[in-house]
Amino acid sequence: MKHEELDEALDSFGDALASATRVTPGNALRPEDIAVDGVKPSEEVAQYALTLGDDALILAQRMSHWISRAPELEEDVALGNIALDVLGHARSFLTYAGLAWDKTEDDLAYWREEEEFTSLWIVEQPNGHFGVTIIRQLIVSIFQNLLYKQLTESKDETLAAISAKAVKEADYHRDHAIQWTIRLGQGTEESAAKMRHALEILWPYVDEMFRDEEVHQNLEGIAVLPSTLRSAWEEEITAVLDAAGLEIPSTGQAMAYGRRGEHSEHLGYLLAEMQVLARKHPGASW
């Protein structure tokens, strides 16, 4: 054993003596760091960061609804963890976007109207039963994992740094969704039927994820064109569905234009619940 390794081993031994399972916060990028040290983004970059933040925020709001409602205690914690991870991504992206307009993450989350949100339709779709949530997670987390992986190479350093943290978490969310998709697809006749139903109601929102919009233009080397992710995404999700004994449904595609502020009927209710407290008690803090 080299000296450095020995030192490290002894150090860690000393730490661990204090507690068998020590608790440390780690040192990852936090939204607070971005707010303080972040470089102000251009209008175009801010608009792009806003789309990433909005997708994450609305998905986090949906996922957090599972807390205390999951089928098992262990799954309750898993879904809650995922919701919090995704909320963390939202906070970072929204904080960064807000720097361009002197707005905080809270200004953007609580004080914008429905038509100002740029999130995709798939993230605002209702949780449905557990299978619907799992299929939505499968579709979205494979997409986000590919997207963040690409974004780590963005010329915009803040977007790259946020993505470098987010990609590891999205990788786990993807794994969680894959494990459940396979188990429920291969489970009982009832669980397989519910998964087929979930695919049918969510597949119409797939095209929108990969549509290149105005917000992606003029950001070469900074933004990822969603259309470039489609083939890798299809390959991956097809492999999972194969393993689960499920098929891509032959449904039509919704006329979904969330990036332009046009939303399905579900977002308004979600925002009402999410924003009511902040609007009723402006400036209140815990």
Add this chain to the structure above:
Amino acid sequence: MSQQSNWPLWEVFVRSSRGLSHVHAGSLHAPDAQMAVRNARDLYTRRNEGVSLWVVKSTDIISSDPDEKDAFFESPQGKDYRHATYYKASEGVKHL
């Protein structure tokens, strides 16, 4: 809730850092081994507690019988000669 009784119980062991042993952290329910490791990750390492996890089916652990405690564990008491400190180093013996 009747479903939960179908999920076996797993014991979770966490290794907090390199060079240490895995330490028993608690238990959880999971449908199979792979999900048990994932649930363990979510339940027992969410505050940076670990770098490695083991899960073992609770039924696979063979434990000593608490009722046999006396016969099992009291016997070494008073047997000082089982400790190295019981013995005097003989004069003239080096490197002891």
